[in-house]
Amino acid sequence: MKLRTTEITLAAMFVALMTVGANITSIAPFLVIGGVPITLQTFFAILAGVVLGSRLGAISMTVYALVGLVGVPVFAKFGAGLGTIISPTFGFIISFIFTAFATGYIIEKMKKTVGVFIFAALIGLVINYVMGTNLMYVAYKFWSSAPEGFTYKMAWLWMVVPLPKDIFLAILAGIVGHRLERTVLSRSQFRKLRKAS
Structure with missing residues (x-):
């Protein structure tokens, strides 16, 4: 599969954004709330699929x-x-691949309305949480040192903390992506190349 220069550049940009999103608390320490770091990885993974x-x-x-x-x-x-x-937590890193793919696929197959963009982003979030949390549970059960009394329910309870933030950011990614599609992307050389391929 041959990638054009524009595609390589855009893919590299999202690799850089994921790096920043993973370590945003190093730049903005105030984003650690109750000892839980607020990362932007899920947001950028969804946005990668959207854009x-x-x-x-x-x-x-x-x-x-x-x-x-x-x-x-x-x-x-x-x-x-x-x-x-x-x-x-490596399962979440793997899930980002499927999150981006599913989000992008839904948008490609449906009408380009803001509702579709938000729906696709939320489906991407569900995939991220289901894959990441289940693989985290498996890791703790079979090869990592699990906390005392660790259960499947506990794994999901941990995810309650970042969930409101991720729902908000997923919706935001859908809205931002839709706006970019209407104002910039639909007229860009990148979109023209994709339609031609």
């Missing part, structure tokens, strides 16, 4: 994961390396 489409959005998230695995500190808390694979 880049299913194929390129998924490619950009795959590149993000691979860049981190080879040792570039792009994950949360500037984590990196193959050892990250056994981290309980």
